[in-house]
Amino acid sequence: MTAEFGSFALVLAFALSLAQAGLSAGGRWRGSAALSGAGEGAAAGAFLCTAVAFFCLMYAFVTSDFSVANVAQNSHTAKPLFYKITGVWGSHEGSMLLWCLALTGYGAAMALAGGGLPARLKSSAVAVQGGLGVLFLGYTVFASNPLMRLADPPVEGRSLNPLLQDPYLAIHPPFLYAGYVGMSVVFSLALAALIEGRVDAAWARWVRPWALAAWSLLTIGIMLGSFWSYYVLGWGGWWAWDPVENASFMPWLAATALLHSATVTEKRGALAGWTVFLGLVAFTFSMLGAFLVRSGVLTSVHAFAIDPARGILLLIILGVAAGAGFAVFAWRAPSLAPGGLFAPISREGALVLNNLFIAAATAAVLFGTLFPLIRQALSGDAVSVGAPYFNRTFAPIMAAVLVILPIAPLMPWKRADLKGAVQRLGVAAGLALATAGLSFVLARPGQAVTAAGLALGVWVIAGTATELVQRARGGGAGAGEIWRRLRSLPRGAWGMSLAHLGLGLFILGAAMETSGRVEAAKVLGLGDSMTVAGYRMSLDKVGDVDGANYTAQRASLAVVRNGAPVCQAAPERRFYPASQQTTSRVTICVQGLSDLYVVLGEPRAGGAGQPAWLIRAYWNPWVRLIFLGPLVMAVGGGVSLSDRRLRFGVPRRAAAAPTPAAVPEPAE
């Protein structure tokens, strides 16, 4: 019964989305508050119904109801409860339902919390969001219903791919989808603003919180996925420029560009058309990602042929939504009022440069991801575009972004003195150059790319710190006064600094890890030992372990450095009988910011017929920064989001006395 109830709720959600689009659009054209209000109610109803359908599917997973086709294909009675729950979004159908849940959730949030929006803009935006809901809920209901029954239920399910039975991977889709789909609100607001023909500072201020929230969640989602591949794939790769990774990275890049250009629109009223364009692009990339990942068109050309109907349906949805968005943009954008003037050397100018380079870097990712498809369609040649291409195009372009990053916040709006800004960064530049020199001569002799990477990381971190201190130090204030002023800086400023700091940390970690990783592999019998980066590990024993739904071999290695015990490594090789797959469970000994990464490989014949195992170990210096950096960036997004100036429903020209968080920045 539950599955049928869920199916019914899903169809009802589809109908309510139709009503949301129709009523809100009607409310907008007739100027009727009643119709608009009904549209908002429908938005809330669509969310409730989607949530009911979602929990019905979850119930079917938890109770192992194998008469539901999706559960039979993706679950198993022996699977731990946690993975039964996360199995809900482990399949195509379930993940599209999660997508719809996020989409209607954002729609309801915008309808209920967007109190500060002008009525017409809000009605238009709710209508557009309803239209998106119609497209995706329609797809779920008619082409990918996860609640379909089987006529002939099996006794046991086929289980979830063991690689996916991992806590980090299990929780990363909700973050990722909340991020992807958060861009839908920006898309709706952008389209609504074009329809209303007005894009101004107030509009940018309404968009920013949604863009910030989506960007922060997407940052966490991508970081979790990266961390998962780091420790689950068994060799420590955290980013492979795989099409699926690129699909998640493109909306992130577009959102990053959007946050920066929206600042210009908010503070100076300029770049309005470009900001709106980015708002449309960000969600288009989200949909493109869903299409690329879910149709299988890129990882394997054949997956598309196996299920052409769904791939083509997703492509049609992408075409309809993005096509409508960009058509309205082409029609209305030329009539947008031009914003404030600025000189080329100004904060606006620096942010334009930032957007130019990020757009080019995004183009590199987009072309690199799609080029094999394009080339195959045009000439029939199969080509690959892998990491070496992205390292040679994306990396240098982003390096340019990093060079201008610390300079921009030190430049005033409208017209700036570049020399003055650069002079104030003297210390940061000195530190960066010293880092490059030390790295090139001593630490990693002759490795120019590493030296450049480390120098850029130091430049960004030191430059960000400089900006904070400069903001607080005006007028020769003492240490206590600086501290007081730092604490009273707007949270938006702190958010920006934290995000930039996180980026710098990430760059440092990435530069260190890629150049400094040490690898060792050796066949060890019991009692044998090997050494990697000064850490000596000896194989004490290898035993069998029975897990909930797997059997495993677990090795035990004592790790010693300079005679002092460091940790006991217990890597496993797990075998999942339900799916006949073997996976590796690595042990990571965390040493400060660096990791000692130990993998148990296959059994080998040792000397004198004794059993032996292939053990691989990696020393990954500063690898923690690669995951800590994005976390700091997301925290920065959250801090900025908590700035009361950005909250919804804050009446414009509030009569209330400014709180400390809203005190204007101190004069310099």
Place this chain on the structure above:
Amino acid sequence: MSPRRWLAIAGAVFCLAGAAADPADQLKNPAQEAHARMLFREIRCVVCQSESIDESDADLARDLRQLVRQRVAAGASDADIKAYLVSRYGEFVLLQPRFSPGNAALWLAPFLVVVLGAGVVLARRRPAAPETDELSEPEKARLAALTDN
């Protein structure tokens, strides 16, 4: 564990990566081995989803690694090794597409975006900013309105 289970485990090992470091396969000369490892990262495991032969544990990846190692040990140049692989598996085997007319669009696109974007920005520049830093009266009113809350 029964021998059958061991067999099942041995047979199911296809998704475990990081195989390139297998000591049994490595070249004696560390410089040559390091060079071969660098080449591995630029060659696709053509039967895998999107992995280089440095990462993949598939049989074919292992064969390709041995092939590259032999040629490196024999002193073949990178270009020769890649040309040989392309003759056997097509351009698909190269993770870094060649600089060829067919790939020109790919290699130039990102840099074209920079140039074209810069061109658009310059072309759309409106008359230079006024010489004065003073705000006009309407601007002052607008500033007050914007910074008030």
